[in-house]
Amino acid sequence: MNGQYSALQFLSVFLVIATLFAIGPLIAAKLWASYFSPQKTGPIKNAAYECGVEATGDAWQQFRSEYYLYAIVFLIFDVETVFLMPFAVAFGKLTIGAFLAIAVFVLLLVEGLVWAWAKGVLEWK
Amino acid sequence: MEMMSTNGSTDEGLKSELGRQGIVVSSFNEIYNWGRRNSVWPMQFGLACCAIEMIATTMSRFDLARFGAEVFRPSPRQADLMIVSGTVTKKMAPQVVRLYNQMAEPKYVIAMGACAISGGPFKQGYNVLKGIDRYIPVDVHIPGCPPRPEALIHAFMTLQRQIDAQVLTGVARPRHLNASAPSEFPIPEFGDHDLLPSHNREVWKAPPGRSAGEPSE
Numbered sequence: 001m002n003g004q005y006s007a008l009q010f011l012s013v014f015l016v017i018a019t020l021f022a023i024g025p026l027i028a029a030k031l032w033a034s035y036f037s038p039q040k041t042g043p044i045k046n047a048a049y050e051c052g053v054e055a056t057g058d059a060w061q062q063f064r065s066e067y068y069l070y071a072i073v074f075l076i077f078d079v080e081t082v083f084l085m086p087f088a089v090a091f092g093k094l095t096i097g098a099f100l101a102i103a104v105f106v107l108l109l110v111e112g113l114v115w116a117w118a119k120g121v122l123e124w125k
Numbered sequence: 126m127e128m129m130s131t132n133g134s135t136d137e138g139l140k141s142e143l144g145r146q147g148i149v150v151s152s153f154n155e156i157y158n159w160g161r162r163n164s165v166w167p168m169q170f171g172l173a174c175c176a177i178e179m180i181a182t183t184m185s186r187f188d189l190a191r192f193g194a195e196v197f198r199p200s201p202r203q204a205d206l207m208i209v210s211g212t213v214t215k216k217m218a219p220q221v222v223r224l225y226n227q228m229a230e231p232k233y234v235i236a237m238g239a240c241a242i243s244g245g246p247f248k249q250g251y252n253v254l255k256g257i258d259r260y261i262p263v264d265v266h267i268p269g270c271p272p273r274p275e276a277l278i279h280a281f282m283t284l285q286r287q288i289d290a291q292v293l294t295g296v297a298r299p300r301h302l303n304a305s306a307p308s309e310f311p312i313p314e315f316g317d318h319d320l321l322p323s324h325n326r327e328v329w330k331a332p333p334g335r336s337a338g339e340p341s342e
Binding site: 036037038040041042043044045047050051 | 157200201202220223224226227230231293300301302304306308309312
């Protein structure tokens with residue numbers, strides 16, 4: 001082993017050089033800044049807000065429960081429409097089971113539509 | 126070969142003679158200012174119609190990028206130059222001073238247009254600040270309503286000459302190298318009838334024969 005170095009010893013040399021390569025410029029920049037551009041800080045400069053009005057109150061607010069009506073109407077007129085299109089295209093090749101599954105899905109939403117209609121949700125106020 | 130001295134006092138005659146022999150001599154001060162003046166980053170904010178001229182200055186026809194100042198930053202933390210482009214209302218003045226305080230040192234101010242330097246046509250108004258130099262130190266004032274882009278470029282070149290003339294040491298050194306100089310300028314607050322205080326005594330002196338606190342001067 002005389003005069004020979006293991007691979008790990010070589011690696012350690014690289015590690016030291018790489019560390020210096022990374023840290024050296026940082027230290028140089030810090031020294032440069034402290035001499036030529038010392039920090040001038042203050043409470044306003046360190047403030048998180050730059051301008052504008054500081055936020056008041058809490059972001060954890062509760063939503064009004066009436067919004068569930070929008071969710072139901074959205075399901076009927078948007079989500080259901082998306083499913084009706086492939087249903088219509090594949091209608092001729094459907095098995096009885098698949099037809100029943102889709103019929104249940106559509107009827108559930110139609111029930112919701114009837115309910116919303118009776119409740120007067122669809123009227124423009 | 127390059128020689129450097131930190132005091133900024135290079136013998137001009139010796140310098141040109143060495144230059145003829147192919148030797149470049151420079152002072153540290155010169156290199157520092159050269160870098161600083163060619164990479165001024167203005168802050169991206171406009172207050173009134175002057176801002177339109179400021180925007181035109183940055184566009185291809187006038188091209189402020191030729192002077193190294195095309196990088197308009199939306200944050201005061203990354204800006205060196207505040208171009209107060211337009212009418213400073215009394216409601217806006219505290220925010221302008223606040224933004225100036227948050228800019229990184231060294232920082233410069235160009236007051237652009239009649240409103241920013243004096244209140245302009247709205248000087249008699251109850252709600253318009255009669256010049257932003259009442260609260261923050263202004264390096265270059267440009268008259269005009271609004272000033273042409275050429276005027277803003279001229280102001281910018283004037284600022285570059287001022288930066289070039291800066292010395293890093295001595296009494297006239299920049300504020301950020303002077304530990305006893307204030308880091309922030311007080312932000313005015315809304316009083317019953319006017320901003321309080323009406324001006325910063327460190328920055329602005331009332332013209333002789335007038336009291337500065339007068340609301341309608």
